[in-house]
Amino acid sequence: MTALTLTALVTALVALGCGVALGRWSSRCAHGTRDSDLGTPTEAATFFTLHTASLAAPPLRGGLTVESARKASRRLRALLGTEALCLTDREQVLAWDGPGLAHHGELIMEQVASVLATGRGKAFPTRCRVADCTLQWAVATPLAVDDTQQGVLIAFAERESAVLVRAAGEVARWVSVQLELAELDRSRTRLIEAEIRALRAQISPHFIYNSLAVIASFVRTDPDRARELLLEFADFTRYSFRRHGDFTTLAEELHSVEQYVNLARARFGDRLQVSLEIAPEVLPVSLPFLCLQPLVENAIKHGMADRTEPCLITVTARDSGPDAVVEIEDDGVGMDPERLRRILDGERRVDSGIGLFNVDERLRQVYGEDHGLVVETAMGAGMKITVRVPKYHRGVQASCAATPAVG
Structure with missing residues (x-):
């Protein structure tokens, strides 16, 4: 992950309101952590963002799979503090964290197809008619590796939010960087295997x-x-x-x-x-x-x-x-x-x-x-x-x- 992407990610998520971050760190205070250990609210939120991102990174370094998406989606949802979050590849929902999968899962792939076709993110109302469903609005952002669309990150919220649009975009770019690193790891492995084959041929x-x-x-x-x-x-x-x-x-x-x-x-x-x-x-x-x-x-x-x-x-x-x-x-x-x-x-x-x-x-x-x-x-x-x-x-x-x- 580049320093620019990391800075933008932290800035966007801190700007999102820091409610989730501060709530979690307040819980830790209740279990023995002193207020002075947390610094200012902005510092606490920044630390939470970096810590959560570090936990989400290792699964993504395995590439975009059902298993890696399942492990990372909970962390990514915590970063954004949204009602629900899902990760897809080009054909299916790989992981869904939060409520709403039963009545949103199939319909959401229509939005995924649109995002993959244009390579641009979009925000849209879900128009969900299920009683008490809080997933009324969503932001879908493409996940790209070497300018090739690999999948989509979708964050769901109760209402429209310009800050969430920006934050979701930064998180998606961060995820894309992790997927690019995974591809570099695979390329390195293929290179080593090719070099060993060359030695065997020698x-x-x-x-x-x-x-x-x-x-x-x-x-x-x-x-x-x-x-x-x-x-x-x-x-x-x-x-x-x-x-x-x-x-x-x-x-x-x-x-x-x-x-x-x-x-x-x-x-x-x-x-x-x-x-x-x-x-x-x-x-x-x-x-x-x-x-x-x-x-x-x-x-x-x-x-x-x-x-x-x-x-x-x-x-x-x-x-x-x-x-x-x-x-x-x-x-x-x-x-x-x-x-x-x-x-x-x-x-x-x-x-x-x-x-x-x-x-x-x-x-x-x-x-x-x-x-x-x-x-x-x-x-x-x-x-x-x-x-x-x-x-x-x-x-x-x-x-x-x-x-x-x-x-």
């Missing part, structure tokens, strides 16, 4: 073919070795193509790396030497799924390129105060720093760097700009990649089964 057919070819070569000469490698291959692909969770533990990620290394070592033999130095205290740390394997793959690829002598890959994971630090280093051919810059800037034509860019981008999205990859390299000087992951970060929690042993 576990190339060449690697799969080479692994299976190596396994096949051991079938007659060393059946036990072939069986071990086949199990490693099955576990590695099962982990890499799993469908649950955006995050995993460092233990699981390193276990997958170990399996990948075993398969690569079966292909390259003594030419590939790998050292893993892992501090046990960082194994439970959560991090983005499929985050380290592309970096190890990159190290092996560049470490083994254009050379006949053995290549050493070192993977270390250590505790560093609030962070867990993982370093992946090779003594290979290195990379031109300008080429590296282009890769991390996302120039997709640098095909061999898709994994580096993807991992760097996801780390920045999850932890912030200062948690991207730190890469040290030069032509002929090998490469060292450092990943710094906070041990505790809001919203980052692994969804995995057992924690495997590493090493």
Whole structure:
């Protein structure tokens, strides 16, 4: 929610009269809150408005559904202090808080159709003929996401009120902002899923073919070795193509790396030497799924390129105060720093760097700009990649089964 929308919302609702707000806060006074704690009537009403809005926001961040509308409608009605309030999508009433649903529910969709068609709010008399019905007047305001009408908020009152028209409009705009944030969350999730699919696609057919070819070569000469490698291959692909969770533990990620290394070592033999130095205290740390394997793959690829002598890959994971630090280093051919810059800037034509860019981008999205990859390299000087992951970060929690042993 923008500061402008928040200010307008508070101003409109305070101007509405503050009766509901003050009534609720007076009730709290009766239960032990001192008058001095409430400040002036305007301050008390403003605080009530902000508090109620904060309670309505979380359900709306799930999008406009029956469940989210049901949970939010009571809070939104309290904000406006109206006789009743309803939320609709383009086809039906999702939630109705207050009286009148039985005799207003079906007729109100005609007004909803009109608001959706024009994209503009409207105020109208309900012309209800039911005895003692207090819903004699209503304000309907569209709920829009990216200029697309998603539904309508309708506030009912006993009589016409210009202030309610303004307040309902501000509340509807605030709701629309929450729905836009929900759409951004969904877009972010889709982006992360797409990036993980890209990483899975990067576990190339060449690697799969080479692994299976190596396994096949051991079938007659060393059946036990072939069986071990086949199990490693099955576990590695099962982990890499799993469908649950955006995050995993460092233990699981390193276990997958170990399996990948075993398969690569079966292909390259003594030419590939790998050292893993892992501090046990960082194994439970959560991090983005499929985050380290592309970096190890990159190290092996560049470490083994254009050379006949053995290549050493070192993977270390250590505790560093609030962070867990993982370093992946090779003594290979290195990379031109300008080429590296282009890769991390996302120039997709640098095909061999898709994994580096993807991992760097996801780390920045999850932890912030200062948690991207730190890469040290030069032509002929090998490469060292450092990943710094906070041990505790809001919203980052692994969804995995057992924690495997590493090493």
